[in-house]
Each structure stands twice: as structure tokens, then as C-alpha cells.
Amino acid sequence: MIPAAFDYKAPTTVEEALSAMAEAGDDGKVIAGGQSLLPVMRMRMNAPEVLIDLGKVSSLRGISDEGDSIRIGAMTTYQSVLDDASVKEHLVLLHKVVETIADPQIRHRGTLGGSVAHADPAGDVGAATLALEATMVIAGSGGEREVPASEFFKGLFDTAVDEGELLVALRFPKHTGWGAHYEKFVRVAHQWAIVAVAATVKADGGTISEARVAFTNMGDRPLRATSVEQALAGASATEDAVRQACASAADGTSPPSDLNGDADYRRSIAPVLTRRAVLAAAEA
Incomplete structure (x- = not known):
């Protein structure tokens, strides 16, 4: 039409x-x-x-190293994120998430900020912003303000960007040396995730010292799996230990029911996908 x-x-x-x-x-x-x-x-x-x-607003594009963090303009395309050396080195999880999005044509047109501002709970980038503890930079008539990712997503297609405001950038703390993996479960290629898990892990000598885990499409917004993170801290990076830590991954979630699977199905596979993501991240 x-x-x-x-x-x-x-x-x-x-x-x-x-x-x-x-x-x-x-x-x-x-x-x-x-x-x-x-x-x-x-x-x-x-x-x-x-x-x-916003295509002609050049200040909204680009990736810059700010020392302890990486700032990415809201109009930066997915492909630019994939091509950037600083993202590959310091934000491995973001790189792995973005490379699963759609196809090259979409990745050359779609933007990181556009996806976040759209706030579709089945969108991939939201989980990465939570797991990497990003900060959203929002501009309005009174200047700029910053909102942590944990407070940015309010609900289905709803964010902390108020009327008359504009998301201008995302700032990610560096996670240099952290392993990462995005376990995305789909029925067919290039489909929205039925469920996906973003995990980034800091491991040393076979022990997980820190972990950050977030879900895609397990509620009306991206969700942080804090109970899993707490259970993983100090755990051995073995299949049995990680399985036990991830057993309660679906607790407190409210996944949707649709043609790809009902809520109970999503809850049943979430611990499995979480275990896979964490183990892959720990081995990276």
C-alpha cells in the first residue's frame, strides 16, 4: 500500500x-x-x-571513545557498529547482538537509536543495552539529560523519552576482556526472536567473577536477569554449575503468547537458552 x-x-x-x-x-x-x-x-x-x-543531522551519527565508555550516536547504523574496531574490542556483546539482526540491507539502513526508541520487546538491541548497563542521552528544549537503560524502557513501545524530546546517543561503559554471547531462538532466519538471551561474562581461571544477563521477548520490555547474575557470581564455569544458576531464569517474567509460542513455552526454554549463552560467553 x-x-x-x-x-x-x-x-x-x-x-x-x-x-x-x-x-x-x-x-x-x-x-x-x-x-x-x-x-x-x-x-x-x-x-x-x-x-x-533525522537523516541529515550529522551530529547524531558516529562512534567515539570517551575513555571509560563508548558513545554511539542514535543515527549510527547497525553496519557502522559492526565495522567499528572499538565496539569489537570493548563491547563484544553489542557486536554479537547486532550481527544477528535481519540482513545486510536492513543493517545498512536501520539505526541503533531508532531500534531503542521504538522499544519493541522483540527487538534485539534493548537486551544489549541492559546487560552492558548503557546510558541513554536524551535532548529536549532544556538541554540534555541521561537515563540509565534500567529506567529507559517503560513498557510496550514506551520509553523515558518524553513528548518533544529526542534520543541523541547511547553511552556504553567498556567491558574490555569480557566474554559475550547472544543466544537467539528463532523459527526461521531473520525472524524476530521468539526468545533471546544476551550474556556477557567476566571469568578467570574457570570461575565466573561477574555476569550480566538480559532477555529479549520475555515481557513487555527488555528484562535484566538479576537473580541469574547473582547466582553466577563466583560459580564455576561448568555446565552443571551454570545450569543450576540459570534454573530460575524465567522467574518473574511475563512473556507474550503468539503464533510462535505461548508464554509457558517461552518460560520453559528461557533457562536452556540462558545456560547456553552464559557457557558460550564464559568460553569466549
Whole structure:
């Protein structure tokens, strides 16, 4: 189908984008890579009167090393993340998550910030931001503010980005030397994850000293598996020890039921996927 008619604006700075958003109000919609918005516009499930394209705001692109952290502009494409040497060295989990997303065509168009701001619980990037304890940088008329990933996701397609605000960057603390793995369970290639587990582990001499684990599609938002992390701290990186630590992985989750599997099915496979992810991360 063809989208409904709309006015088009292409600001070149964050300030111009915020101004255009304020002027459009509820009738406006911001577009980043367009991989989520354009399909629903074509189906006329969303029909904004004004489309504000961030593609010409160069300050929203790029990856920079800030010493203890890596800052990634919200309009940075997935492919740019994959190609960046600092991400490969210091944010292995993010690299492994992004390389599972769709296909090369999507990865060259889709953006890291666009995915996070869309806040689809089946989207892959959210779990990585939680496990890596990222901070979201949000701009508004009063300047910038920072929100930790643990407080950013509010619910289904709902985030801490308020009306009139814009996600401009993501800042990730470096996890240099940590092993990582993303265990993504799908029925067919390039499908949204039925369930996925993002794990990054710091291991020494066969013992896990620290672990960070997060789920994709186990609730109305990405979820941090803090009980699993606590159980893994000090555990041996053996299959039996990790299985025991991951046994309660699904506790406290509220996964959806759909054509790919009901909630009970997702709960049943979550501990298995978590064990696989942690073991692979510990061996990396």
C-alpha cells in the first residue's frame, strides 16, 4: 500500500529537529532508519501529517571513545557498529547482538537509536543495552539529560523519552576482556526472536567473577536477569554449575503468547537458552 499524504521536513541539527517536532506536535513523527516506521505507514496503521527525517543531522551519527565508555550516536547504523574496531574490542556483546539482526540491507539502513526508541520487546538491541548497563542521552528544549537503560524502557513501545524530546546517543561503559554471547531462538532466519538471551561474562581461571544477563521477548520490555547474575557470581564455569544458576531464569517474567509460542513455552526454554549463552560467553 501507499502511505497517506504527509509533509516532509529534513532538519540538519538537533535544535532544528526539536523545533520541527514542537511545531508539528501530535501530528508529527520522527523517522530514523525507517525500518519500523515505514512498514506501518504503508499499511496506514500510522499516518503522521508531518514526517521529520533525522537523516541529515550529522551530529547524531558516529562512534567515539570517551575513555571509560563508548558513545554511539542514535543515527549510527547497525553496519557502522559492526565495522567499528572499538565496539569489537570493548563491547563484544553489542557486536554479537547486532550481527544477528535481519540482513545486510536492513543493517545498512536501520539505526541503533531508532531500534531503542521504538522499544519493541522483540527487538534485539534493548537486551544489549541492559546487560552492558548503557546510558541513554536524551535532548529536549532544556538541554540534555541521561537515563540509565534500567529506567529507559517503560513498557510496550514506551520509553523515558518524553513528548518533544529526542534520543541523541547511547553511552556504553567498556567491558574490555569480557566474554559475550547472544543466544537467539528463532523459527526461521531473520525472524524476530521468539526468545533471546544476551550474556556477557567476566571469568578467570574457570570461575565466573561477574555476569550480566538480559532477555529479549520475555515481557513487555527488555528484562535484566538479576537473580541469574547473582547466582553466577563466583560459580564455576561448568555446565552443571551454570545450569543450576540459570534454573530460575524465567522467574518473574511475563512473556507474550503468539503464533510462535505461548508464554509457558517461552518460560520453559528461557533457562536452556540462558545456560547456553552464559557457557558460550564464559568460553569466549
